[in-house]
Amino acid sequence: MTDPLLTTLDLPRANGELVFEEPWQARALGLGVVAMRSLGIGAVEWRDALAAAIERHGHDPDEDPAAAYYTAWIDALDRLVATHGAAP
Amino acid sequence: MHEHEHDHDEHGHHHPRSASEAELRTRALEALLVEKGIVASDAIDAVIDHYVNDVGPQNGARVVARAWSDPAYRERLLADGTAAIAELGYGGEEGQTMVVVENTPDTHNVIVCTLCSCYPWPVLGLPPTWYKSPPYRARVVAEPRSVLREFDLELPAATEIRVWDSTAEVRYLVLPQRPAGSDDLSEDELAALVTRDSMIGTGVPRAPAAV
Numbered sequence: 269m270t271d272p273l274l275t276t277l278d279l280p281r282a283n284g285e286l287v288f289e290e291p292w293q294a295r296a297l298g299l300g301v302v303a304m305r306s307l308g309i310g311a312v313e314w315r316d317a318l319a320a321a322i323e324r325h326g327h328d329p330d331e332d333p334a335a336a337y338y339t340a341w342i343d344a345l346d347r348l349v350a351t352h353g354a355a356p
Numbered sequence: 357m358h359e360h361e362h363d364h365d366e367h368g369h370h371h372p373r374s375a376s377e378a379e380l381r382t383r384a385l386e387a388l389l390v391e392k393g394i395v396a397s398d399a400i401d402a403v404i405d406h407y408v409n410d411v412g413p414q415n416g417a418r419v420v421a422r423a424w425s426d427p428a429y430r431e432r433l434l435a436d437g438t439a440a441i442a443e444l445g446y447g448g449e450e451g452q453t454m455v456v457v458e459n460t461p462d463t464h465n466v467i468v469c470t471l472c473s474c475y476p477w478p479v480l481g482l483p484p485t486w487y488k489s490p491p492y493r494a495r496v497v498a499e500p501r502s503v504l505r506e507f508d509l510e511l512p513a514a515t516e517i518r519v520w521d522s523t524a525e526v527r528y529l530v531l532p533q534r535p536a537g538s539d540d541l542s543e544d545e546l547a548a549l550v551t552r553d554s555m556i557g558t559g560v561p562r563a564p565a566a567v
Contacts, residue, residue: 292379294558298400306394341377346385349394 280334293338300345307352317344397435406542415446415527416479417550419456420561421543424534434458446478454479457520458531464515464558465530466504468496469522476527480552487556497521507558530557537564 271326279297288294304314321344336352377385389395419441423430432439437454441447454476457465469475473488486492496503500517511517522527531555538546540563553559 290379292382294404295377295386295400297381297514298403299382299389299395301403302395302399303389306389316418335378338382342378342382342385349385 277329280337287334288338289332289334293334296338296345300341303345303349307349309348309352314344314348320344321347333352371486377415381505398454405468413480413550413552413555414547415444415481416555417547418444418543419446419479419529420531420550420555421531421547423531424457424538424546425543429530433531441479441529452476452524453526454525454529455520456529456531457518459533461533462514463518464504464511464557465518465520465528466496466500467520467522467528467530468493470494471521471523474522474524474527476522476529479529480555502557507553509559530555532561535561535563 288297301313303309318341321340322337325340325343328336385480386395386397386400390397422444423433429440429443432443433456434497437456438447438452440456441454457467459465467476468487470493473483473493475483475487477483490502490549497519501511501520504517522528534546535549541549545564549561549564551559551561554561
């Protein structure tokens with residue numbers, strides 16, 4: 269079963285398959301999915317946070333797209349975790 | 357359309373500029389959330405495993421098993437693959453069109469992507485390495501019968517082989533022939549007979565006794 273949350277996201281893919289350039293990116297994806305479920309973060313809230321993080325990250329044509337995406341992903345997750353009261 | 361899809365394969369020299377920083381941040385966040393009891397590391401492992409391995413051929417196998425069990429579903433599947441596959445909850449985020457091609461005693465279908473490695477991800481998961489290899493992509497079109505023989509699939513000389521070239525827009529799925537002796541099987545048991553390769557067309561489903 270595809271996670272309904274993730275089907276709404278435009279995850280980095282090549283020909284439909286998920287692309288991870290390095291293992292930590294898959295880890296970031298898994299961490300995000302589990303944390304969103306536990307903290308009750310909805311798809312819309314997540315998308316907005318991710319979009320903002322992608323904008324903050326900016327675009328570097330030399331940077332790998334998957335690295336850029338998951339860098340923004342973890343930034344968005346970090347901030348959402350803070351606003352959901354799970355900060356240190 | 358295909359050009360940018362090659363980026364991942366052909367530009368491995370991209371610099372993961374902030375990767376190590378992001379990697380450290382990922383580790384720190386996981387440690388924090390584990391400590392707070394918000395996430396468990398094995399739950400993360402399960403999600404990763406699911407996305408890397410599980411969203412895969414068994415979705416397609418369920419589609420095939422349903423088509424074998426339900427003639428009306430089979431008709432819908434062949435008429436509009438995208439819609440019929442969506443009935444079972446599977447679909448592509450990229451909105452690609454799914455076309456299902458049915459094997460019969462006279463016709464055997466095989467899918468390929470001659471330009472790159474387009475593949476029906478929502479129903480078959482990650483493509484096998486050979487599917488992406490230039491020899492398969494070139495040879496299955498030119499000499500399908502000998503390529504299939506290399507997959508241990510020997511087809512009768514009278515069987516017509518049709519090769520379907522996937523694109524970014526249209527992805528194909530082969531509906532294999534239901535194996536003999538499977539009449540009494542449930543849909544779940546049928547799904548267990550359906551292999552990934554049988555839905556690519558480089559194989560046939562398992563025989564019921566082999567399960």
